[in-house]
Amino acid sequence: MYEHLVVFRFNEQYEPSREQDLVQALLALKKQIPGIVELTAGVNVTEEQENVHGYTLGLRVTFENQEALRAYGPHPAHQKFVSLLEGILENVVVVDYPI
Template sequence: MKALFTFVLLLTVTPLLLAMTPTDPPKEDQVRHIVIFKYKPGATEAQIKQVTDAFAALKGKVPGIVAFEHGVNNSPEGKNLGFTHVYQLTFKDAASRDAYLPHPDHKKFGELLGKLQVVEDVFVVDYATGK
């Protein structure tokens, strides 16, 4: 059952990832960090905006983040399993991504998520561009 869930989730995420191609060609050593949230049914638009704004602000606070994008699922396939909001960070390289994970501003973002209690589930995928 878990394997089936993973397979279906990958089938859902792949079109989202393909739809988020940047306008600039990727550099070989860049790393994309894709975070997909399933918000709780009671999450308000204001709370979701607060999360999105805080996520976007990380680009100006954490060295090595070269781009931030976000969007809301609009696939007509209905296979998103309740995951609705996609956030993408592009890092200069793997070392920048690795430094982001324990960065104090990333930790503060996690604390905000814990305080708001609006995220039901999260799915994270990282990949190197051009490989």
């Protein structure tokens, strides 16, 4: 299995009222993309403010295998989510590792 971790930092064009829409769009990917074992997403609520660095949304996806992870990026459902970030994404951090 493979773990895929993502944190998102948004620019000044981002409207915080969209947070739940983005979270719901991420959660929907589990049913839309084959090979996902588990998927969680949510708004950052850490109390460790010195570590936030403006990252407000997080995603964790567990894939069956490396092939499923590789197929995820170009999948049309994932690309549809990516299109929601156009104009509002400042930075993203991605970490993938086998588990």
